[in-house]
Amino acid sequence: xxxxxxxxxxxxxxxxxxxxxxxxxxxxxxxxxxxxxxxxxxxxxxxxxxxxxxxxxxxxxxxxxxxxxxxxxxxxxxxxxxxxxxxxxxxxxxxxxxxxxxx
Amino acid sequence: xxxxxxxxxxxxxxxxxxxxxxxxxxxxxxxxxxxxxxxxxxxxxxxxxxxxxxxxxxxxxxxxxxxxxxxxxxxxxxxxxxxxxxxxxxxxxxxxxxxxxxxxxxxxxxxxxxxxxxxxxxxxxxxxxxxxxxxxxxxxxxxxxxxxxxxxxxxxxxxxxxxx
Numbered sequence: 001x002x003x004x005x006x007x008x009x010x011x012x013x014x015x016x017x018x019x020x021x022x023x024x025x026x027x028x029x030x031x032x033x034x035x036x037x038x039x040x041x042x043x044x045x046x047x048x049x050x051x052x053x054x055x056x057x058x059x060x061x062x063x064x065x066x067x068x069x070x071x072x073x074x075x076x077x078x079x080x081x082x083x084x085x086x087x088x089x090x091x092x093x094x095x096x097x098x099x100x101x102x103x
Numbered sequence: 104x105x106x107x108x109x110x111x112x113x114x115x116x117x118x119x120x121x122x123x124x125x126x127x128x129x130x131x132x133x134x135x136x137x138x139x140x141x142x143x144x145x146x147x148x149x150x151x152x153x154x155x156x157x158x159x160x161x162x163x164x165x166x167x168x169x170x171x172x173x174x175x176x177x178x179x180x181x182x183x184x185x186x187x188x189x190x191x192x193x194x195x196x197x198x199x200x201x202x203x204x205x206x207x208x209x210x211x212x213x214x215x216x217x218x219x220x221x222x223x224x225x226x227x228x229x230x231x232x233x234x235x236x237x238x239x240x241x242x243x244x245x246x247x248x249x250x251x252x253x254x255x256x257x258x259x260x261x262x263x264x265x266x267x
Binding site: 018029080 | 112115116119122123126127129130135138139141142145146149152153156157158160161164165168169172173174176177180181183184187188189190191194195198199201202203205206207209210213214216217218219220221222223224226230231234235239242246249250253254256257258260261
């Protein structure tokens, strides 16, 4: 029962993250939404690892959490650089400014 | 693990409600700072659920590394960047349908695996440390190199002036 409950929570969290990643225009909000999806996956992974891999599951979780920290450490400076170059983090204006630069 | 199974389920439900509420805050907040703080609350809620699964050490690691470092990094960068740029109102109906489909597909794809009941486990720090540094030492070294290179890369990217 609990695994199904965790799966339902994880699916809701994943759906909320997907919704945010689609509707928000800001790169930081898209990153936050993708992080929500990561949290959903991590929760389900650990719930399933209690059933299928009680010892090796948490090891992978530790590596995944640390790698997510490094991933955010790359994406956030890219967003800051984007803001310093074009003055906004609006992803819909990113393509427009690129086209404008070519003209 | 707990005195009674119903108490355990109550804690699970409370943790899930907290996590989903924080996710909705992160999704619907008008200011990016509140969205980032909502992400931090989601991290705390997920850590609580992980602790209820029996992985107390992973829960502490998630709070220290994810909430304590990653989310704090996002919050400070959002503070540097300033106000957000809003969202696409015209995309809301198709995005809602897409998100619902993604959620259902996610649930359906994992449904078979989640048929069995959870067995809360209890792994000690010594066992976990012996497993990591005994059998996965190469992966730890690679992870350390990856984190160090990412730190240098992040500093280099952020310190570049707006050329061109």
